[in-house]
Amino acid sequence: MLVRSCPHVLAAAVGLLLSGLLLSVGVALPASAAPASPEPVSLQPVSAAPRLAARDLLPLRGVMAVLDSRSGSVPSSVTAWYIDPAGDSVVVSATDDAAARAFAAGQGKVRIEHVNARPVPLADLRGGDTITTSSGGRCSVGFNAVKGRTRYVITAGHCTKLGGTWSGPDGGIIGPVATTSFPGHDFGLVEVASPSWEQTHDVDTDNGSLPVTGDAPAAVGEEVCLSGSTTGHHCGRVRSVDETVNYGDGNVVQGLTGTDVCAEAGDSGGPFMSGTQALGMLSGGTGGCLLGGQTYFQPIQEMLSTYRLTLITGEASRDESLAR
Numbered sequence: 001m002l003v004r005s006c007p008h009v010l011a012a013a014v015g016l017l018l019s020g021l022l023l024s025v026g027v028a029l030p031a032s033a034a035p036a037s038p039e040p041v042s043l044q045p046v047s048a049a050p051r052l053a054a055r056d057l058l059p060l061r062g063v064m065a066v067l068d069s070r071s072g073s074v075p076s077s078v079t080a081w082y083i084d085p086a087g088d089s090v091v092v093s094a095t096d097d098a099a100a101r102a103f104a105a106g107q108g109k110v111r112i113e114h115v116n117a118r119p120v121p122l123a124d125l126r127g128g129d130t131i132t133t134s135s136g137g138r139c140s141v142g143f144n145a146v147k148g149r150t151r152y153v154i155t156a157g158h159c160t161k162l163g164g165t166w167s168g169p170d171g172g173i174i175g176p177v178a179t180t181s182f183p184g185h186d187f188g189l190v191e192v193a194s195p196s197w198e199q200t201h202d203v204d205t206d207n208g209s210l211p212v213t214g215d216a217p218a219a220v221g222e223e224v225c226l227s228g229s230t231t232g233h234h235c236g237r238v239r240s241v242d243e244t245v246n247y248g249d250g251n252v253v254q255g256l257t258g259t260d261v262c263a264e265a266g267d268s269g270g271p272f273m274s275g276t277q278a279l280g281m282l283s284g285g286t287g288g289c290l291l292g293g294q295t296y297f298q299p300i301q302e303m304l305s306t307y308r309l310t311l312i313t314g315e316a317s318r319d320e321s322l323a324r
Contacts (some may be wrong), residue, residue, distance in 0.1 A: 057083065063090045063107045068244055071252040075099045079118045079286075080296075082243035082258065087111060091240075119245055119296060121158040121186075121284040122228075122268040130229030130266065131155065131174065131190070134164035140229040140270035142281035143212060143300065144192075144199040145309040150178075151192035151199055154303065155269030156281050157181045158251070160188025172196065179307065183251040186283040187303040188269075201314035203271050205233040211314040215300050216277040217241075218257045224274050226259075226282060226297075228267025231289055236261035245296050247284055256296040262289035272297045278311060 060083045067081050067090070077096035081104075084091045089111040094100035097112050104110040131153065132138045139159035145152045153166075153174060160180040167173050175193030182188065192199060202209035204227050218224060218238045225235040240258035247253065263270070263285050272279040280297040287293025304311060 056088075057085065060085075060088070060090055060109060063104075063109060064242075064244070066107055067092070067104065068254060070103065071244070071246070071254075072250070074103060074246050074252060076118065076246070076248045078103045078246055079115055080243050080245045080258070082240045084111070084240070115286070117286040119247060119284045119286045119294075121156065121247055121251075122263050122265055122282060122295075130169055131159075131166050131269075132171075133159075133162050133166050133177075135162050137162040137164070138229075138266050139268045140227075140266065140282070142269045142271045143203075143278055144201065144312040145189075145304070146199075146312065147307065147309050152178060152309065153190040153192060154281060154300070154309075155188055155190060156283055156298065157186040157188040158247075158283070159269050160190060166190045168197065181303075181306075183247070183253050185255070185302065186253045186298045187281060187300075189307065199312055201312045203227050203273060210273065211276055212271075212273070212278050212311065213276040213313050213315065214278070215304065215311055216274060216279065217299060217301060218272075218274065218279045222274055224259055224261065224272050224279060226261045226263060226267070226270055226272050226295070228263055228270040228282065230264040230266040231262065234261060234289075239294070243296065245284065253283060253296075253298070255299065255302065256283055257299060259295050259297065261295050262287065262291075262293040263295045264288055 064083055077099040078094045080093040082091055089109045091111050091113050092100045092104050093113045093115045095115060095118060097114055100112045130140050139155055142154040145154055157180050160177045161182050163177055165173055165176050173194050174197055175191040178189040178191040180188040201212045220238050222238045224238055227233045236259050238257055238259050243256050243258045244254045245256050263282055267282050270282045278300050280299040283296045283298050285293050285295035
């Protein structure tokens with residue numbers, strides 16, 4: 001058996017979307033009401049956006065620090081906030097503009113962005129394939145890693161927060177949760193305790209497996225691809241970096257990367273890639289693929305450094321190298 005970086009499984013999430021629900025994540029994580037697609041995002045190539053010097057970003061970072069300090073009292077209608085260097089502002093996204101203005105009161109260089117739906121972590125508690133927990137949760141494998149002789153599956157923290165023993169797509173036991181960081185961050189580890197599982201450096205795509213050859217940070221405007229157990233493999237572009245996202249009920253996550261790639265319930269933890277480089281794991285999003293949703297992913301570098309993990313990587317074929 002293989003612990004693949006993301007099994008490609010087509011799932012029927014249409015019923016959930018038609019009912020206005022994206023997922024239900026138990027006591028701590030809310031159901032989403034996403035009746036309409038978010039407003040379209042206009043993306044510019046990275047080279048086309050004006051670049052501010054590091055010293056020019058200091059006032060904006062100061063505003064971010066103040067807003068982050070207010071995370072404990074942020075209203076549920078305020079969905080995210082991030083620095084927009086091109087606009088020389090801090091963007092505060094919200095379903096209620098008045099609430100956003102109140103949340104950012106006293107801070108300059110703030111731009112309010114109205115959105116039609118709030119993000120939710122994309123885990124599915126109905127059980128099913130991919131990786132499932134004995135407590136009833138279903139998510140996606142992100143990447144494989146090791147620390148010494150201990151083997152791990154990397155996935156989303158709101159998935160591993162569910163606890164229990166996790167199993168693979170065929171129901172075979174992988175192992176217990178090793179660690180969880182959520183909220184604040186959104187990453188977690190499942191120990192590969194069973195010797196019957198062989199770790200790989202692959203990510204599933206529509207055209208077979210793609211090797212992970214390393215890791216890299218994402219940049220605004222960059223093309224990225226997600227492999228999710230529900231929606232499979234599809235691509236889009238990065239719209240923001242270092243974004244703070246409010247999932248509600250006190251679940252605020254900092255340092256996420258925003259994209260226009262869609263996802264569905266059960267895709268949580270799935271890998272985001274740029275070519276053969278690992279970028280991070282799906283955290284949450286809005287809308288769903290039928291409605292043209294947006295997503296956020298947890299960059300992988302912080303997790304690798306925090307737990308001193310070694311990402312399992314391989315070599316790309318000549319065709320894969322030329323395709324980048």
